Amino acid sequence: MITLRNLHKRFGQQIVIEDVSLEVQRGETVVLLGPSGSGKTTLLRCINGLEQFDGGEIEVDGILVRSDMPQRERLARFRAIRQKCGYVFQQFNLFPHKTVLQNLMLAPRVVKGLDEEAARQIAGDLLELVGLSEKAGERPHRLSGGEQQRVAIARALAMHPDYLLYDEPTSSLDAARAREIWAMMRQLADAGQTQLIVTHQEELTRSIPCRVVRMSHGRVEEEVPSVGCEVLPVGVSDAPDVEASAVRRGSRF
Amino acid sequence: MNQPRGLPISRLRRPLGAIRCGVVLCALLAVAETHAQTAAASTAGLPFSQLFVNYLPLFLAGTWMTVKISLMAMALASVLGLCLALVRVYGHWAPSRLALTYVEFMRGTPLLIQLYFIYYGLPQLGLKLDAMTAAVIGVGLNYAAYEAEIYRAGLMAVPRQQTEAALALGLTRGQAVRLVVLPQALRLVIPPVTNDFVALFKDTSIVSVVAVVELTKTFTTAAINTNRYMEFAVVTALIYFGLAYPLARLARHLERRIHPHHDYATQPA
Numbered sequence: 001m002i003t004l005r006n007l008h009k010r011f012g013q014q015i016v017i018e019d020v021s022l023e024v025q026r027g028e029t030v031v032l033l034g035p036s037g038s039g040k041t042t043l044l045r046c047i048n049g050l051e052q053f054d055g056g057e058i059e060v061d062g063i064l065v066r067s068d069m070p071q072r073e074r075l076a077r078f079r080a081i082r083q084k085c086g087y088v089f090q091q092f093n094l095f096p097h098k099t100v101l102q103n104l105m106l107a108p109r110v111v112k113g114l115d116e117e118a119a120r121q122i123a124g125d126l127l128e129l130v131g132l133s134e135k136a137g138e139r140p141h142r143l144s145g146g147e148q149q150r151v152a153i154a155r156a157l158a159m160h161p162d163y164l165l166y167d168e169p170t171s172s173l174d175a176a177r178a179r180e181i182w183a184m185m186r187q188l189a190d191a192g193q194t195q196l197i198v199t200h201q202e203e204l205t206r207s208i209p210c211r212v213v214r215m216s217h218g219r220v221e222e223e224v225p226s227v228g229c230e231v232l233p234v235g236v237s238d239a240p241d242v243e244a245s246a247v248r249r250g251s252r253f
Numbered sequence: 254m255n256q257p258r259g260l261p262i263s264r265l266r267r268p269l270g271a272i273r274c275g276v277v278l279c280a281l282l283a284v285a286e287t288h289a290q291t292a293a294a295s296t297a298g299l300p301f302s303q304l305f306v307n308y309l310p311l312f313l314a315g316t317w318m319t320v321k322i323s324l325m326a327m328a329l330a331s332v333l334g335l336c337l338a339l340v341r342v343y344g345h346w347a348p349s350r351l352a353l354t355y356v357e358f359m360r361g362t363p364l365l366i367q368l369y370f371i372y373y374g375l376p377q378l379g380l381k382l383d384a385m386t387a388a389v390i391g392v393g394l395n396y397a398a399y400e401a402e403i404y405r406a407g408l409m410a411v412p413r414q415q416t417e418a419a420l421a422l423g424l425t426r427g428q429a430v431r432l433v434v435l436p437q438a439l440r441l442v443i444p445p446v447t448n449d450f451v452a453l454f455k456d457t458s459i460v461s462v463v464a465v466v467e468l469t470k471t472f473t474t475a476a477i478n479t480n481r482y483m484e485f486a487v488v489t490a491l492i493y494f495g496l497a498y499p500l501a502r503l504a505r506h507l508e509r510r511i512h513p514h515h516d517y518a519t520q521p522a
Contacts, residue, residue, distance in 0.1 A: 087421035
């Protein structure tokens with residue numbers, strides 16, 4: 001479970017996050033919805049320590065980080081949290097000097113210490129899952145935006161994260177590519193993957209069964225209780241073939 | 254004319270330029286030849302071709318020494334420069350300032366004075382270095398400052414988001430720098446570093462003042478002994494050029510290869 005308690009964050013004089021409390025339960029998909037400048041991206045960045053916060057606390061599966069902890073302690077705990085939370089960026093941020101397959105293999109090799117063969121196995125399976133096996137040897141810049149984001153999601157999944165955090169995952173994609181990604185996220189949700197999605201795209205909330213949390217001016221405005229969700233038919237035709245059973249590998253998701 | 258893509262003008266200009274250069278050089282040599290024969294007949298009556306053959310082994314040895322010093326100095330400059338850049342970009346305040354001071358001081362003082370200090374000054378403190386070691390250390394320490402600035406620019410050119418992506422995957426800061434930032438930065442700096450190597454190669458000419466018998470020292474010896482400054486200067490310049498030019502071309506080639514799709518530095522923020 002991800003828990004934020006009374007989180008505060010300022011950039012200089014400007015208050016970006018004001019007294020935000022939020023819970024994300026295992027297995028649910030939470031969408032943090034709000035206009036740009038509402039502090040939602042900053043909030044997400046705080047959760048895995050890409051941004052520091054000025055007050056309150058963050059707890060992920062019992063790993064507690066408080067703003068008044070010494071820096072060293074905070075960094076160590078965030079490193080533990082990062083291994084539980086996969087992170088997907090708006091601009092994908094794939095490593096341009098590595099092939100698609102190597103992008104997926106890096107963290108399992110370096111952070112988990114898996115051997116080459118095991119990492120290659122995980123990476124290969126995930127590329128198949130997102131329908132990009134044939135791009136394994138390509139450099140990321142040869143891929144379209146939608147393909148890059150699918151690789152980025154696969155890269156996050158390669159660490160078998162308990163939680164997936166998305167920062168505006170489809171904001172730099174056209175509508176059709178966005179729907180492909182949503183279809184993927186929806187299938188991950190169906191497979192039990194916990195997801196926290198930051199977006200300003202209302203349409204996303206109609207594509208994925210989710211709980212919607214609205215943010216505005218650094219505050220949580222309204223929590224829409226979990227809905228069964230009237231999910232739109234997504235353009236599944238050219239969407240990657242994400243099989244729920246395949247996602248459930250390792251029983252982590 | 255059946256020109257494929259590219260710039261037809263530069264293609265035409267290149268062979269013409271080379272021919273023109275050759276003609277000018279031959280003319281210079283011929284003029285020098287006749288002058289030398291009349292003026293310096295007392296010191297050396299031999300034709301220059303004979304002198305050239307006599308001095309060829311010395312010039313080859315000198316060239317080899319220049320190449321050796323250049324390679325070793327560049328190795329030193331590259332390694333030390335990278336360390337300085339890493340400390341400057343990722344180090345704490347004090348080490349970072351120290352690295353900056355080193356860079357500014359080495360860039361702000363003449364290489365010649367640094368060489369004098371190392372070869373003639375340090376023995377006063379009881380540290381006697383042989384000429385070649387002094388030359389390598391002098392040039393290497395000096396160029397390390399310039400390389401540090403290039404590496405630093407390379408490190409800064411890798412988007413911050415690359416580091417964030419690595420950290421978000423659970424990598425430590427050190428791993429992120431070593432496995433994600435540095436490989437991209439090194440790729441970016443290959444052309445400027447190669448260019449700098451050309452400059453270093455020519456600058457080794459200065460180490461002739463600390464009793465290293467490299468190419469320039471060989472030239473002065475030969476020229477003084479025979480009074481054929483003009484001819485030997487041309488020969489020496491041609492040797493430098495013959496080695497430096499391919500390197501410069503290589504730098505340009507690398508630049509063109511690396512920068513057409515440099516999505517590294519231009520990733521949107």
